[in-house]
Amino acid sequence: MQPLIEILEEDPAADRAMLEAIADWCDRYTPLVALDGDDGLFLDITGCAHLFGGEQAMLDDVLARFGQQGFDARGAVASTPGAAWAAARHANGRIVEPGGEAELIAPLPLVALRLEAGVASGLESVGLRVAGALMSAPRAPLARRFGRTVTLRLDQALGLVPEPVSPRLCPPLLSVERRFFDPISLISDIEELTPALARQLQGDLERRGEGARHLELQLFRVDGEVSRIAVLSSQPLRDPRLLGRLFREKLAAVSTSIDPGYGFDLVRLAVLAASPFDATQARLDATEPDKSGDMTLFADRVRARLGVHAIARVRPVASHLPERAATLCAAPAIGVAPSMPDRERPLRLLEQAEAVDVAAAEIPDGPPGRFRWRNVSYQVVGAEGPERIEPEWWRAAGAERPRDYFRVEDDAGRRFWLYREGRYGAPDAAPRWYMQGMFA
């Protein structure tokens, strides 16, 4: 027994989360990162290796950084996922030259071909103990007896059958990044850096004739944590100054939740969605400068800081029910708006109609003489009504009752909008009174 061993319960969910966090961090090498089982990652480094000084330098860098973070990692580079998997797990990790796959896997045990344990032991029982033996064995009997997986895995490892690696995250349309020898940790530094990164993006966006609608700032911490800060724009944007202002609001909002720790050594700005950018032409005879752009930018900044629902417009809905007639929505109204009701409507509407205590109405279908709302008693001196609004039977299940609305005025001059649900003398249930809104 080893007394220093610390025993922990297995926690597959936490392991998974850790693997995903590591995959996030590996975004710094390539945008195409895929999970492999419970303990592996595939990195598609096609076209990326030269950025890190070649394959060997890149592999060394990956393993060195994992070592610094406290992980015991093995890695290999090969032309096929299968060969890389085999090299990393069973050949002590190395660079497999293109064409060297057969030479690599020939001496390896069968599990190096990603075969299931049952299949592998079945093959071993007939004397096929290494992958090289499989390669020289006749294929048709193998496939017939042990399934097509055996030959498929072999062909995948050798590159005879293509094997796509599906990345976890959608690769960005465009991205620019900056690496730091000395990690940065101040939010103000990141704020200043964002317009500089956006300036690098500007040229690419112009070439594509597009503007960014959804951007993500990825902050790679030295110890492997990745923070992602996304901003959305309601119009395609290219101007680095404007993008910088959007990110400044977002950074101000999330600055408490970002922990810089030992600092960020890689900051990347990625465009996740873009749309065609139409250059607007100013009117030659305009007397006042066009302010609509200012308003969109203002709305985007408020949304970046306070959330998507912070700015809202009214969307009129064709409904008699007042609580449905005008809802607030973030997107501007599209199409022809239904006409507003021609009746007198309150200035403020409670989000949820509140129950009101009414001792008795003077006449059964009339307005209340007194009512009690939010623990305050009101004396009604004037009333108009009723205005009957029927429930929308084509929407609801039919449990609602018709409402009779009254405008009432109390002795201090406050004007309220009350309604009575149901009617007196109805067989099913007693009527209930509700407060729904206030008039000026």
Add this chain to the structure above:
Amino acid sequence: MAQPATAREQLFALRRQIARIEGRIEIPLEAPPGRPAQACAAAGLEDRQEVGATLLRRGGVAASDLAPLGAPAFDRALGGGVPRLGLTEIHAAAMRDAAATSGFALALVMLMLGDRLANPVLWIATGDFWRETGRPHAPGVAGRYGLVPENLLFAAAPRPVDALWVAEEAAAAGAFAAILVEIGGNPRDLDLTATRRLHRRALLAGQPILLLRAAAQPTPTAAPLRLAVSSAPSTPRRTLSGPLAGSIGPPAFHLAIGKSRTAIPATVTLEWSHGAFQERPPRAAFSGAVAPLPADGTDDAPAFRQIVAFAGARHAAAGVQPPREQYAAGDGARRAG
């Protein structure tokens, strides 16, 4: 001991400068280059000359920047009217009176810029304030005040400090006709510094910012004007055959000046009807006459707006806002009962 003439002249000039700063004298003022001439004319200036005319400065504010409410004695106490730019505080005694402040503020916005409302109005509040007092209801806003939904933008902020930030940024963007900020109680962030920043931004942008405060103690702020608003009992609806008994007419507000540049206390009861305020005595002294009585007995009652029959045509074309005179047709008086 006689003072030298130059020293006396210098002293006189200094006194005059102080008086000008304090707004105690009316002095001619050159028209600012950017201001359109009709804006000066619309504000009811004393000297209606052509473009480039001198403006009169009253109470430290150029007369064109004041919107008279239409109640002569009250306007005099205000120093000419409610400022069209800068910060104005509107107080209500309790949260349940928030409808009165917002109704009065909307009426004020329409009075200030009803004819040239090109940009939207931004209405800012904290989310829990709306949960308690109710959200603005667009059909009510459009029906009574003529502010169509296309011209309204709402901002819900989680905290008062965020609401103030949104207001400041909106004033800096300069893309809004007016900004309404609703804040309940006395949050710590709404201090002299914050209101001074708001006031300064609003002055630079040439916009009004109306700070609507419900259930708040009047604390020192940088707003030059503070009005206390409450609902006033309404008069019956006016129909062609006389007042309709038992009905509830146009919204009425009771106003009191809490703080102003002239420091004259005054109260008034105003009724918002047909796109204008009309002064009327409180209901107790109301004789039952249809037309409002003159407030100080020296002037005739203002004539009612002309009623044009455009019933139902109000919102026929979405996005097209008819001129304000047309609202008279659909406004309260005709839809009695």
